[in-house]
Amino acid sequence: MSVSSERPIIIGAGPGGLAVAWTLKEAGLDPLLLDREKIACSSWHSYYPSLRMNSWRRLSSLPGMRLSAEFGPWPMRNDFLAYMKKYVEVLDPDIRYETEVHRVDREAGRWVVRTSGGDLPTRNVVVATGLHRKPFVPDWPGLDEFEGEFLHARAYTVPDSFVGKDVLVVGCGPTGIDIAVAVAHAGASRVRMSIRNMPVLFKLSPATSLLCQAIKHGPLPHGLVNRASLLMHKMQWGDLSSYGLAAPKEGTMAGAARIGHAYGAIDRGLIAAVRDGSIEVVTGVTGFDKKAVLLEDGASIKPDVVIASTGQRPDMERVLGHLGVLAQPGGRPIVHGGRTAPHAPGMYFQGYRLPPGQLPDMAVDALAIARAVTGGRRFPLAGVRRSRR
Structure with a gap:
């Protein structure tokens, strides 16, 4: 299995990873998403049906497509899943499902993402496995x-x-x-x-x-x-x-x-x-x-x-713990959004801000990551106009 070293790799096909994929595609890149599950947004499928979003709908849309007003000010779990299904259909991302990421290493100025399907080299890797993994x-x-x-x-x-x-x-x-x-x-x-x-x-x-x-x-x-x-x-x-x-x-x-x-x-x-x-x-x-x-x-x-109800953890130590990019407690990244650690150029984290209100944060950080990956270039989000509901 091989992939161009210039092709960004996104680990995680949840809302955060898909948001970054949208902005990268709008910037003219062709990201590859990796997910260990069989479906996108698998965590949201596992949440209890009565879950209602804590962030206001008007602040919670991902880049390129607005949450429909029919969901009300505080959408339910199934409302958001319907939105994400449409989001994936319009985005049409390249996702390799049932692909486990074992480790990420730095070699010769590139990242190497070691997966159950082989090693994937890249200049830019986005970690978007979420705060609530374990x-x-x-x-x-x-x-x-x-x-x-x-x-x-x-x-x-x-x-x-x-x-x-x-x-x-x-x-x-x-x-x-x-x-x-x-x-x-x-x-x-x-x-x-x-x-x-x-x-x-x-x-x-x-x-x-x-x-x-x-x-x-x-x-x-x-x-x-x-x-x-x-x-x-x-x-x-x-x-x-x-x-x-x-x-x-x-x-x-x-x-x-x-x-x-x-x-x-x-x-x-x-x-x-x-x-x-x-x-x-x-x-x-x-x-x-x-x-x-x-x-x-x-x-x-x-x-x-x-x-x-004692919380969940990112559980990234096995994959990233050797790189010095995680902070304690909880193993969260030391940087997020469009920033990288000085010793980890080209590694970005999406969806780890605290306190979380994650969907609004994901929209902001997805844009910042795309601009960082493209060298600060500004680009239009044509999807906002194309997909307005």
């Missing part, structure tokens, strides 16, 4: 002997199977909130949420989406952003300590830097559910003891089901 579960003592049902949130689909059950959701990120609220509304006998560190919660609104983009792509100092996010939380929710919800101890940027992934969430009914008693708040999980879940405050509870 489910993460803390190393809780006793978990292997837990006698109840345990699953990671990635395996959650619909709430019906939890009707009549005592459910503990661990983690207060966007997915944890969605699951806890859905399970409570569906008729679980009891729903508790374990929160170790209360994140900043925002109300869902176009203004929130606009603010998040201004923070990530503007010159605002992180200290100012941290203070502003804490103030917004307090102004929106007041004192929730009587419900077991302590005030956040750190702002969005400080939290994200500490844990290596998003620190903050859009509230989709959690506060109302806690106030009316349909969701109870408990402290962080420290371990398991047969049927019991052990908590930080010394208490133990015996839920029928534990759903760990």
